[in-house]
């Protein structure tokens with residue numbers, strides 16, 4: 001037993017935990033089965049562009065403590081996420097705001113937009129939304145739902161909007177002024193120089209071993225610490241004994257293009273069902289890059305299968321119930337802490353991951 005903590009997964013949760021435990025005099029070993037640190041916030045420099053290899057990550061939070069914490073490890077720029085949606089060649093601003101409503105209906109004022117939405121809401125006849133479709137119709141009416149939500153969501157989640165939880169759509173702000181900021185949070189930005197560097201700074205001076213599969217360590221009785229922090233898939237930890245939780249994965253079709261600019265914006269969503277990908281990310285725009293080339297990624301979501309990377313837990317009723325069974329088992333493992341998006345089976349953003357990791361530290365070590 002050479003270490004106090006074996007931390008499985010060099011993503012954000014693992015790195016924050018390792019950093020804080022080390023600061024408190026604990027000896028930590030971080031292992032990751034991939035050949036790099038950072039988990040899914042890993043960025044790789046390609047032709048001078050920090051490419052978000054596992055999808056776009058924009059740091060945003062309203063939690064001052066979390067913002068200050070993250071700023072200890074990286075500087076953030078003042079990037080604001082202004083997403084454009086394309087539906088059958090028509091362009092719309094996201095999130096849903098007066099610009100979107102003008103593009104849809106030609107309205108110029110909040111009052112006019114509210115009248116249309118209210119009419120569509122009444123027509124939909126929903127009073128207590130029970131799923132994503134009902135929530136969307138209730139919130140923004142049929143036009144926005146049909147053009148900007150339905151197709152995108154069904155591609156993203158591979159499920160009918162009626163079979164998805166309503167909280168997913170509540171991630172997006174609804175506004176009646178002209179504000180194209182995708183997030184409502186007080187603080188927002190991109191880690192200058194990439195998130196890999198931020199994680200590197202968290203892990204400074206800490207032992208890290210890459211290409212190490214925790215389950216092989218376990219199999220070979222090679223667990224060299226008294227306590228484990230496990231940030232992988234919770235169902236995998238228990239050998240899928242109750243069955244498999246569902247996840248979505250994303251396949252990226254990447255292209256390095258010999259041009260300065262491809263789409264003039266970091267994120268463009270393609271919201272119609274018929275376009276097979278959900279969005280195109282042009283990475284240089286996250287850091288306002290002026291490189292001679294550009295790198296783009298088309299995102300094709302699909303159901304997770306063994307061997308691919310899990311990205312999104314699918315927090316519907318069925319999976320949440322199954323998760324609760326695994327979570328009960330997890331609570332019996334007194335020497336193991338389960339954390340991160342996969343260990344908690346929660347659709348966490350980066351700020352939430354930091355928040356819960358710091359809470360766990362306080363729980364263990366005190367303030």
Ligand code: UDP
Pocket residue numbers: 085094148149150152153156168169171172269271
């Ligand atoms: N969404 C949508 N249309 C869009 C963008 C998002 O209907 O153009 C819905 C979709 O269901 C998606 C959810 O809103 O899964 C959350 O979007 P977000 O951009 O937060 O997803 P992430 O960036 O985490 O993939």
